[in-house]
Amino acid sequence: WVVMKTARAPSNIAVIKYWGKRDEKLILPINSSISVTLDPEHLSATTTVAASPAFEKDRLWLNGKEVSVEGVRYKNCLREMRARATDVVIESSGKVIRKEDWNSLHIHIASENNFPTAAGLASSAAGFACLVYALAQLMGVQEKYEGELTAIARLGSGSACRSLYGGFVEWKMGQEIDGTDSIAVQLAEESHWKDLVIIIAVVSSRQKETSSTSGMQESVKTSPLLKYRAEMEKAIKSMNFTEFAKITCADSNQFHATCLDTSPPIFYLNDTSRKLIGLVERWNRHAGEPQVAYTFDAGPNAVMFAKNKEVAAQLLQRLLYQFPPSADTDISRYVHGDQSI
Numbered sequence: 185w186v187v188m189k190t191a192r193a194p195s196n197i198a199v200i201k202y203w204g205k206r207d208e209k210l211i212l213p214i215n216s217s218i219s220v221t222l223d224p225e226h227l228s229a230t231t232t233v234a235a236s237p238a239f240e241k242d243r244l245w246l247n248g249k250e251v252s253v254e255g256v257r258y259k260n261c262l263r264e265m266r267a268r269a270t271d272v273v274i275e276s277s278g279k280v281i282r283k284e285d286w287n288s289l290h291i292h293i294a295s296e297n298n299f300p301t302a303a304g305l306a307s308s309a310a311g312f313a314c315l316v317y318a319l320a321q322l323m324g325v326q327e328k329y330e331g332e333l334t335a336i337a338r339l340g341s342g343s344a345c346r347s348l349y350g351g352f353v354e355w356k357m358g359q360e361i362d363g364t365d366s367i368a369v370q371l372a373e374e375s376h377w378k379d380l381v382i383i384i385a386v387v388s389s390r391q392k393e394t395s396s397t398s399g400m401q402e403s404v405k406t407s408p409l410l411k412y413r414a415e416m417e418k419a420i421k422s423m424n425f426t427e428f429a430k431i432t433c434a435d436s437n438q439f440h441a442t443c444l445d446t447s448p449p450i451f452y453l454n455d456t457s458r459k460l461i462g463l464v465e466r467w468n469r470h471a472g473e474p475q476v477a478y479t480f481d482a483g484p485n486a487v488m489f490a491k492n493k494e495v496a497a498q499l500l501q502r503l504l505y506q507f508p509p510s511a512d513t514d515i516s517r518y519v520h521g522d523q524s525i
């Protein structure tokens with residue numbers, strides 16, 4: 185027999201970024217971060233997990249290619265999920281998989297992204313959130329405290345803990361050394377800020393040269409700039425776009441300044457990214473107050489927030505005019521929020 189579950193989880197984009205760990209093994213951050221979870225239609229991972237007595241070992245396929253499941257991150261997630269597994273009844277046959285059986289049952293995992301992997305669009309975030317959620321369904325895992333699953337997703341990739349919720353999400357850095365309080369909580373629901381439209385400009389779908397994991401290690405060691413993080417929660421709760429835009433752009437710029445301030449420097453932005461920043465800055469200056477905000481993760485692709493649908497429509501037009509699609513550049517491939525623009 186085989187039991188199988190499939191789940192889908194979206195990416196999230198940080199507006200207050202996580203960059204640096206206080207514990208590398210447990211993936212505990214040096215600061216709390218805040219993100220917005222995207223629509224799953226555009227940027228998500230779909231993962232199928234299966235268990236069968238016929239499987240001889242745990243195996244993993246990413247976008248159709250088998251890769252090692254021996255990495256510590258996968259192992260940690262699988263171990264924590266097995267430890268929480270419960271008795272599961274297979275509906276079709278009535279057979280019961282006992283709690284203790286999960287320790288010896290091997291798992292096959294197949295995961296696919298609907299967007300470029302490792303181009304700085306949080307593919308590991310969607311991937312590990314999806315894996316943990318799918319395993320919870322397969323193994324009948326119930327959370328003992330709210331956010332328990334987010335703490336397990338965090339063991340796969342820090343930013344993954346924020347993808348288990350929709351809307352605006354905060355990853356609380358926590359204080360405990362075992363990481364039990366380093367969990368994600370929802371700050372505002374998906375439906376909270378209806379006017380806000382998010383546009384993602386894919387500037388390059390190439391793999392990034394410096395992974396987030398190694399990039400942030402170097403930054404923590406070498407960047408004196410990594411200390412200040414503004415308070416974003418208030419701006420989100422009150423839907424204050426002016427404040428939201430100021431903090432989002434400043435946080436992104438400080439994050440990339442931190443990367444440049446790392447020795448040797450890490451460059452995630454490219455010429456197109458910088459042109460996009462210039463365009464938004466001029467747009468906002470001209471308007472007198474922020475209409476658009478931008479943020480860039482560990483890659484050159486821009487995530488832009490438009491104040492409302494009208495601004496989003498103007499911005500899209502402008503982007504397509506100024507950056508016609510090319511082999512690498514596909515401006516505004518994804519729009520999150522109002523689809524009618």
Ligand code: DP6
Nearest residue numbers: 198201202341342343396397481482
């Ligand atoms: C720039 O979560 O990918 O996207 O925990 O080592 O897997 P690991 O790193 P990862 O880092 C994300 C960094 C970021 C900012 C953010 O999403 O907060």
